[in-house]
Amino acid sequence: MQIKVYCDHHLQSKAAADQIAELLLWNSSALLCFATGDTPKLTYELLVERLMNEKIDISKCFFIGLDEWVAVSKDDTGSCHWFLHHYLFEPLNIPASQIHLFDANAEDLQAECRKMNDLIRYKNGIDLMLVGVGMNGHIGFNEPGTKEDGLAHVIDLDATTLSVSKKYFNGEMQASKGITLGLGQFLSAREVIMMASGSKKAPIMKMALEGETGTQVPASLVRNHRNASVVLDKEAAEGLQLISQNLFQ
Ligand code: PGA
Numbered sequence: 001m002q003i004k005v006y007c008d009h010h011l012q013s014k015a016a017a018d019q020i021a022e023l024l025l026w027n028s029s030a031l032l033c034f035a036t037g038d039t040p041k042l043t044y045e046l047l048v049e050r051l052m053n054e055k056i057d058i059s060k061c062f063f064i065g066l067d068e069w070v071a072v073s074k075d076d077t078g079s080c081h082w083f084l085h086h087y088l089f090e091p092l093n094i095p096a097s098q099i100h101l102f103d104a105n106a107e108d109l110q111a112e113c114r115k116m117n118d119l120i121r122y123k124n125g126i127d128l129m130l131v132g133v134g135m136n137g138h139i140g141f142n143e144p145g146t147k148e149d150g151l152a153h154v155i156d157l158d159a160t161t162l163s164v165s166k167k168y169f170n171g172e173m174q175a176s177k178g179i180t181l182g183l184g185q186f187l188s189a190r191e192v193i194m195m196a197s198g199s200k201k202a203p204i205m206k207m208a209l210e211g212e213t214g215t216q217v218p219a220s221l222v223r224n225h226r227n228a229s230v231v232l233d234k235e236a237a238e239g240l241q242l243i244s245q246n247l248f249q
Helices: 011-027 041-053 079-088 108-121 161-168 183-188 199-210 218-224 241-245
Strands: 002-006 033-034 063-066 067-069 130-133 153-156 177-180 191-196 228-233
Touching: 011 033, 011 041, 011 130, 011 228, 041 079, 041 153, 063 079, 063 108, 067 079, 108 153, 108 177, 130 161, 130 183, 183 218, 191 199, 191 218, 199 218, 199 241
Parallel strands: 002 228, 033 063, 033 130, 130 191, 191 228
Antiparallel strands: 067 177, 153 177
């Protein structure tokens, strides 16, 4: 695991976008898994800009979503579905044939999980996964205590996630469950970028990077990943002892 700390959110986002673009330059048929949320928005804008400017070929890439709010409509601007289409797929003109997202309105959610697991297996694993970190340390909707080797599953959202979720939805948020890739899929992705920004994430990043490693803080498992970059802005890195080791980029 490598920790990179940037002076501001723009530089942090640029670094993450460049890391993704560089993978795409040598692997034009990558399987990519992208998180939603406030943290990676600017990364996606900068990634779109670079891919377009340099005409990087992504016509053979395949995109999967990390998670979704169960029973929330795909058209709701708070849904992960809407977010990925708005920030990535539409600006990049990615056809539906290169995308698979959880259908969180499906009657059989277990079948949705199997479909996602089978697809990842069929495509020989995830090449790159970009994740944010929740205020409770979750990755995707892998809430504290979720098992380490899990695959896609449906989960009860915890109180922190439910309370934070209000920021994504204009009105009331109806979901009490999420559907998500599992920590096993996070740990076996060939490359991981974990991002956190802002001082509100500093306490959980300190726990994740300097506390005990374990499923009580799912983000701490990044330390067990063989090819992970933790990309922070300086506010999210506040209080890390590691900071004194000259990590600023
Ligand atoms: P955020 O969400 O990027 O909106 O802070 C992160 C997460 O909950 O995974």
